Amino acid sequence: QLNVIIRSLLQNLREKIDQLKDLLLRAVSTHQITQLEGDRRQNLVDDLLTRQKQLQASYKNEGTEPDVIRSSLMTRGVKRGVTNPWLLEESEETRGLGFDDLRQQQRRIIEEQDAGLDALSSIISRQKQMGQEIGNELDEQNEIIDDLTNLVENTDDKLRNQTRHVKLVDKKSTSCG
Numbered sequence: 001q002l003n004v005i006i007r008s009l010l011q012n013l014r015e016k017i018d019q020l021k022d023l024l025l026r027a028v029s030t031h032q033i034t035q036l037e038g039d040r041r042q043n044l045v046d047d048l049l050t051r052q053k054q055l056q057a058s059y060k061n062e063g064t065e066p067d068v069i070r071s072s073l074m075t076r077g078v079k080r081g082v083t084n085p086w087l088l089e090e091s092e093e094t095r096g097l098g099f100d101d102l103r104q105q106q107r108r109i110i111e112e113q114d115a116g117l118d119a120l121s122s123i124i125s126r127q128k129q130m131g132q133e134i135g136n137e138l139d140e141q142n143e144i145i146d147d148l149t150n151l152v153e154n155t156d157d158k159l160r161n162q163t164r165h166v167k168l169v170d171k172k173s174t175s176c177g
Helices: 002-029 035-060 066-074 099-176
Strands: none
Touching (some): 002 035
């Protein structure tokens, strides 16, 4: 019964990968995604296909040892430089700790991160408030500058009128004498 389920799931996986390939080709040909993105996704689909073939070979017990195949399936590929998280050595901080101790340590780390985020939030909030105050001050200064500009323009107009008036008086006084 398990063999039937496994075969069915492997076949389903193969069909899904084929569907992904078709959808990817359609997306690239209709320019829904760029060619560069299409190539990136094609590499991911190829990686899935390779893993599917490894699973198929593992199921049929073909080729290399099953343990080696299982181990390689757990890795994300040596070519990317990512190692299998299940094969890593335990750190000194967590070595010898039980499940509850690990959970407490994780909670403590999360609390420290939350405290850091709260501090960062208050700093950002203060900077936002300062930015708003600076903006308000700039608005007030702009209004003062606009008022001053209007006063200068009015004074300039009055000065021109008076200058014109003085020229007219001067012209009349020279023509009278």
